[in-house]
Amino acid sequence: MRVSIASVFLSAFIHLYGPARAAPPSSHSGWNFVQNGTSGIIALESIIVSDTLAIFFDRATNDPLQIKNHSAWGALWNMETNTASPLDLVSDTFCASGGFLSNGTMVSVGGHLSNVAGVDDGRMGLRIFEPCTDPSGATCTILEDLANIHLAETRWYPSSARIFDGSLMIVGGTHIGTPFYNMDPVNNIEFFPKKDGGVPRPLQFLERSLPVNLFPRVFALPDGKAFLVANNQTIIYDIERNEETILPDIPNGVRVTNPFDGTATLLPLHPPHYVPEVLVCGGTNTSDQIPQEQLSSQTPASDQCSRITLTPEGIKRGWEIERMLEPRTMTEMILMPNGKVLIINGAQSGYAAIDTVRDPVGNSSNSDHPAMTPSVYSPDAPLGKRISNQGMPTTDIARLYHSSVTLTPKGNLLIAGSDPNFIITNGTLFHSEFRVQYLNPPYITADRPQLSNVPKTIAFNKKFIVDVAIPGGLLTKSSSVQVALMDLGFSSHGFHSSSRLVFMDAKLSPGSGKTGKLMFSSPPNNRVYPPGPAYIFLTIDDATSIGVRVMVGDGFTPPVEDQGVRV
Numbered sequence: 289m290r291v292s293i294a295s296v297f298l299s300a301f302i303h304l305y306g307p308a309r310a311a312p313p314s315s316h317s318g319w320n321f322v323q324n325g326t327s328g329i330i331a332l333e334s335i336i337v338s339d340t341l342a343i344f345f346d347r348a349t350n351d352p353l354q355i356k357n358h359s360a361w362g363a364l365w366n367m368e369t370n371t372a373s374p375l376d377l378v379s380d381t382f383c384a385s386g387g388f389l390s391n392g393t394m395v396s397v398g399g400h401l402s403n404v405a406g407v408d409d410g411r412m413g414l415r416i417f418e419p420c421t422d423p424s425g426a427t428c429t430i431l432e433d434l435a436n437i438h439l440a441e442t443r444w445y446p447s448s449a450r451i452f453d454g455s456l457m458i459v460g461g462t463h464i465g466t467p468f469y470n471m472d473p474v475n476n477i478e479f480f481p482k483k484d485g486g487v488p489r490p491l492q493f494l495e496r497s498l499p500v501n502l503f504p505r506v507f508a509l510p511d512g513k514a515f516l517v518a519n520n521q522t523i524i525y526d527i528e529r530n531e532e533t534i535l536p537d538i539p540n541g542v543r544v545t546n547p548f549d550g551t552a553t554l555l556p557l558h559p560p561h562y563v564p565e566v567l568v569c570g571g572t573n574t575s576d577q578i579p580q581e582q583l584s585s586q587t588p589a590s591d592q593c594s595r596i597t598l599t600p601e602g603i604k605r606g607w608e609i610e611r612m613l614e615p616r617t618m619t620e621m622i623l624m625p626n627g628k629v630l631i632i633n634g635a636q637s638g639y640a641a642i643d644t645v646r647d648p649v650g651n652s653s654n655s656d657h658p659a660m661t662p663s664v665y666s667p668d669a670p671l672g673k674r675i676s677n678q679g680m681p682t683t684d685i686a687r688l689y690h691s692s693v694t695l696t697p698k699g700n701l702l703i704a705g706s707d708p709n710f711i712i713t714n715g716t717l718f719h720s721e722f723r724v725q726y727l728n729p730p731y732i733t734a735d736r737p738q739l740s741n742v743p744k745t746i747a748f749n750k751k752f753i754v755d756v757a758i759p760g761g762l763l764t765k766s767s768s769v770q771v772a773l774m775d776l777g778f779s780s781h782g783f784h785s786s787s788r789l790v791f792m793d794a795k796l797s798p799g800s801g802k803t804g805k806l807m808f809s810s811p812p813n814n815r816v817y818p819p820g821p822a823y824i825f826l827t828i829d830d831a832t833s834i835g836v837r838v839m840v841g842d843g844f845t846p847p848v849e850d851q852g853v854r855v
């Protein structure tokens with residue numbers, strides 16, 4: 289389903305600029321991997337924080353990138369120079385989560401109790417990265433004041449999602465050293481900024497989903513509730529009433545959270561009804577009652593994708609099943625601005641975590657047979673025809689445990705990390721991976737539409753008119769026009785916290801020359817798009833613009849009030 293077809297003025301366009309380009313694609317016009325630069329630390333978590341910068345987080349160990357007199361475990365990745373500069377962190381960010389608040393501040397949440405001297409316990413960590421417009425990042429800072437600003441619980445392997453009032457909901461995790469299964473669970477949720485006087489809320493679901501419920505997959509639904517997936521179980525959680533509703537299990541015994549990581553995404557939301565659908569792919573159908581030392585790195589992962597529509601009728605229908613082209617664990621799904629979903633990274637056999645199965649490989653990986661060719665999932669195609677890797681390139685860099693990937697403002701994918709080892713390990717098959725790659729979609733080297741004069745702040749339920757430059761011949765009578773409002777998410781452990789795509793009703797009208805006006809309507813309210821930073825991308829047929837960063841909502845510090853109109 290396309291959002292809107294700009295047909296009204298198209299005949300005028302075609303008259304002005306002639307028919308669609310007939311030029312054949314150049315040799316670089318297909319999808320391609322480009323390796324460029326090294327990350328200096330293992331990028332086991334990543335998040336885009338500005339048009340030019342991503343943050344990478346790692347474990348505090350012996351990474352080559354240095355700060356002051358020690359190894360760094362955080363870095364700013366400059367996407368223009370393809371270089372990493374160290375961040376001065378206080379506590380250990382190993383296996384944390386994070387995301388943006390409604391005021392544009394990025395918060396890293398939870399972490400690890402380090403045994404490295406001089407590194408603070410990161411399990412209650414809240415690391416605050418204020419909005420920073422310095423393109424080089426030289427003046428950007430990250431604040432940790434653990435004595436005064438910290439979580440209520442110690443949380444390693446938690447996940448998080450920005451909710452309707454612009455706060456982060458922080459879910460689950462483990463208190464301490466859990467080598468594989470969750471043996472010391474944190475069966476509750478809390479919020480930042482604090483709610484309920486800072487007292488965490490018990491969540492029965494987390495107890496029921498033991499012992500395979502680390503990094504629960506959490507999604508903010510367009511009515512303000514949350515959908516959660518852990519192990520093979522799912523619920524809707526009503527945040528305002530503190531009520532759980534149990535939904536159908538993932539079929540066929542497939543389990544999808546750490547250490548059996550599959551991945552999950554909220555599919556793009558379309559006006560006018562914003563019907564939420566969730567897609568869950570990969571993981572394993574292994575029982576969660578088998579002792580870890582009996583598991584094998586060679587056991588095929590699951591190739592199952594399960595999809596559910598979160599309406600009363602959809603829930604009654606239950607999960608719809610289809611198969612990926614290969615089994616995948618620790619894979620990740622990335623929403624693309626055209627509404628398709630990229631399936632990338634991970635392994636075809638084994639499990640997450642390090643050196644716990646009976647037959648680790650190269651040299652301490654619980655997984656094997658890296659999945660080297662991404663696939664594209666088309667949500668609108670008929671069942672059984674949605675997944676394809678036609679035209680997709682194959683890489684030779686394994687991205688297993690502790691790797692990350694994110695869409696960038698340019699519209700390509702930033703891929704980094706992989707380290708199924710306890711410390712930085714070189715010279716083995718699945719060594720610590722520092723090479724950074726981009727996966728470029730075909731539009732990266734094509735003539736692309738370009739948005740300009742986009743307001744910095746996008747209030748809810750309003751119409752906006754912005755300028756657009758359109759390469760000659762791109763727009764035809766039958767062109768589809770899509771305008772995507774996106775949170776690019778926080779990548780950690782096969783999950784992209786807060787990642788979201790809301791399509792906006794839009795109309796493209798010609799101006800003079802190769803310019804035009806794009807009119808679009810912002811989401812109706814702060815539940816459809818939790819208030820906070822976003823990128824707007826315009827896609828005309830197969831050509832997607834560079835994303836333009838905006839602030840959605842009033843930009844205030846959470847909790848913010850309901851805004852716009854309810855649908």
Ligand SMILES: *[C@@H]1O[C@H](CO)[C@@H](O)[C@H](O)[C@H]1NC(C)=O
Binds near residue numbers: 350712714
């Ligand atoms: C591992 O390799 C990286 C990249 O070549 C290098 O910078 C680092 O010093 C090496 N570390 C160890 C512990 O050998």
Ligand SMILES: *[C@@H]1O[C@H](CO)[C@@H](O)[C@H](O)[C@H]1NC(C)=O
Binds near residue numbers: 357358406
């Ligand atoms: C680094 O310097 C600080 C402050 O001078 C000192 O306390 C710490 O022990 C040093 N760490 C290492 C690894 O040398």
Ligand SMILES: *[C@@H]1O[C@H](CO)[C@@H](O)[C@H](O)[C@H]1NC(C)=O
Binds near residue numbers: 322323324325369370
């Ligand atoms: C790597 O990135 C740098 C900085 O953007 C650029 O100058 C260089 O051409 C790139 N190299 C390759 C092989 O793409």
Ligand SMILES: *[C@@H]1O[C@H](CO)[C@@H](O)[C@H](O)[C@H]1NC(C)=O
Binds near residue numbers: 520538
């Ligand atoms: C989900 O897992 C539980 C516990 O292992 C099991 O009892 C249940 O049958 C599973 N559900 C499905 C649909 O396989």
Ligand SMILES: *[C@@H]1O[C@H](CO)[C@@H](O)[C@H](O)[C@H]1NC(C)=O
Binds near residue numbers: 591615
């Ligand atoms: C479990 O998954 C494997 C690998 O995908 C598959 O071969 C097997 O048939 C599945 N078993 C069940 C009971 O679904």
Ligand SMILES: *[C@@H]1O[C@H](CO)[C@@H](O)[C@H](O)[C@H]1NC(C)=O
Binds near residue numbers: 643652710713714
């Ligand atoms: C292989 O893994 C073991 C256990 O994790 C570790 O002690 C050893 O140093 C590793 N060997 C190499 C070559 O990295």
Ligand SMILES: *[C@@H]1O[C@H](CO)[C@@H](O)[C@H](O)[C@H]1NC(C)=O
Binds near residue numbers: 389391392418419846
């Ligand atoms: C955003 O809110 C958080 C939580 O209250 C606060 O720490 C941060 O400083 C705020 N940022 C801005 C830019 O106001």
